[in-house]
Amino acid sequence: EVQLVESGGGLVQPGRSLRLSCAASGFTFDDYAMHWVRQAPGKGLEWVSGISWNSGSIGYADSVKGRFTISRDNAKNSLYLQMNSLRAEDTALYYCAKDMFPAAGSNFDYWGQGTLVTVSS
Amino acid sequence: QSALTQPASVSGSPGQSITISCTGTSSDVGSYNLVSWYQQHPGKAPKLMIYEVSKRPSGVSNRFSGSKSGNTASLTISGLQAEDEADYYCCSYAGSSTFGVFGGGTKLTVL
Numbered sequence: 001e002v003q004l005v006e007s008g009g010g011l012v013q014p015g016r017s018l019r020l021s022c023a024a025s026g027f028t029f030d031d032y033a034m035h036w037v038r039q040a041p042g043k044g045l046e047w048v049s050g051i052s053w054n055s056g057s058i059g060y061a062d063s064v065k066g067r068f069t070i071s072r073d074n075a076k077n078s079l080y081l082q083m084n085s086l087r088a089e090d091t092a093l094y095y096c097a098k099d100m101f102p103a104a105g106s107n108f109d110y111w112g113q114g115t116l117v118t119v120s121s
Numbered sequence: 122q123s124a125l126t127q128p129a130s131v132s133g134s135p136g137q138s139i140t141i142s143c144t145g146t147s148s149d150v151g152s153y154n155l156v157s158w159y160q161q162h163p164g165k166a167p168k169l170m171i172y173e174v175s176k177r178p179s180g181v182s183n184r185f186s187g188s189k190s191g192n193t194a195s196l197t198i199s200g201l202q203a204e205d206e207a208d209y210y211c212c213s214y215a216g217s218s219t220f221g222v223f224g225g226g227t228k229l230t231v232l
Contacts, residue, residue, distance in 0.1 A: 035221065037167075044124075045159070045167065045210050047221035059220045095166060106214040106221035107157050109178060111166040 002026040002110045004096045009115030012086055020115060022079040022096030027110075030054070030074035033099035035108060036081050038092035038117075048094070049081065053102035064090075086119045093117075125150065125211055125224035132230040138199040141227045143211030144192060149222055151192040155214035158187060158196045161226075162207045170209075171196060198229070206231040 008020040020036070035050040049060045049070040058070055069082040079096055093116050097108035126144040133139040143156065150156055156174045159167040169178050171187035174194060184199045194213070198205055211224040 037221075037223075044208075044226040045161075045212075045223045047212070047219075047223055050220040057217065059218045061219065100172060104220045106155055106212045107169070107172040108159070108167070108212075108221075109169045109172070111168075113166055 002098065004098060004110060004112035006094060006096050006112045006115035009094060009117045011118045011120065013121050014087060014119055016086055017082070017084045018086060018117060020081040020083065020094055020096075020117070022112060024077045024079065024096075024098070027098070029072075029077040031102060033057075033102060033104035034072060034079045035097045035099060035104070036070065036079075037095045037097050037108065037111075038090075039095070039114075040089075040092040043092075046092075047106070050099070050104040051079070052104045057104050059104060083117070086117075088119050091117060091119045123222075125213060125222060127209075127211060127224035127227045129225070130228045130230065132232055133198075133201045134232045135201050135203065137201050138197060139201060139229065140198075141196045141209055141211075141229070143194040143196070143213075143224045145194075145213050145222070146192055149213040149215040150189065150194055153214045154189065156187065156189060156194040157212045158185075159210045159212065160205075160207045161210065167210065201231050203231050205229060 036048040093114040096112040098110040100107040158171040
């Protein structure tokens with residue numbers, strides 16, 4: 001059974017940093033691209049960042065480019081999101097999502113339950 | 122990198138069919154056959170319903186179908202059931218640095 005478990009969310013002040021983690025199990029992690037997708041309270045889904053199976057291809061939404069860094073450790077079956085210079089508008093539930101293919105695309109076949117990030121003073 | 126355009130809401134009666142549109146541009150929907158659709162019930166994680174415009178993942182009912190014409194993709198749900206009531210989101214590949222762009226979401230109400 002595929003499982004994606006996010007952690008690392010919490011309350012943080014504007015301008016500070018936070019690192020999210022996603023622990024994957026139930027599939028061959030290094031065979032697939034992975035993504036972060038967020039959802040602000042009461043709002044729609046927003047793709048944040050994605051990384052190919054071997055970290056050779058990485059992408060970011062314009063809203064986070066230059067502030068967020070995605071990475072993965074295939075030996076640890078883990079995905080990460082380093083979030084710097086956080087803003088109030090980054091407040092959201094952050095989902096880890098598995099791609100259907102090794103190359104990063106837009107087909108997310110499994111999702112975690114999300115970790116909540118709240119940016120507020 | 123603008124969000125794809127979806128109607129805010131659609132509704133239908135049990136047994137009827139409905140279609141949700143998703144309009145993008147020649148840089149995303151129009152350029153790639155890489156449109157996916159997600160169903161989200163309140164308080165739950167999204168679920169993949171359609172990928173690569175018209176393919177259904179294993180386990181998804183054949184009442185769900187997808188299509189695309191030009192810059193607009195569509196999700197059709199036939200034989201509406203009460204459990205189909207949810208929010209639906211489209212997503213398109215948008216290039217090698219912006220892998221995904223979502224639509225604003227459509228709330229489906231089953232009357």
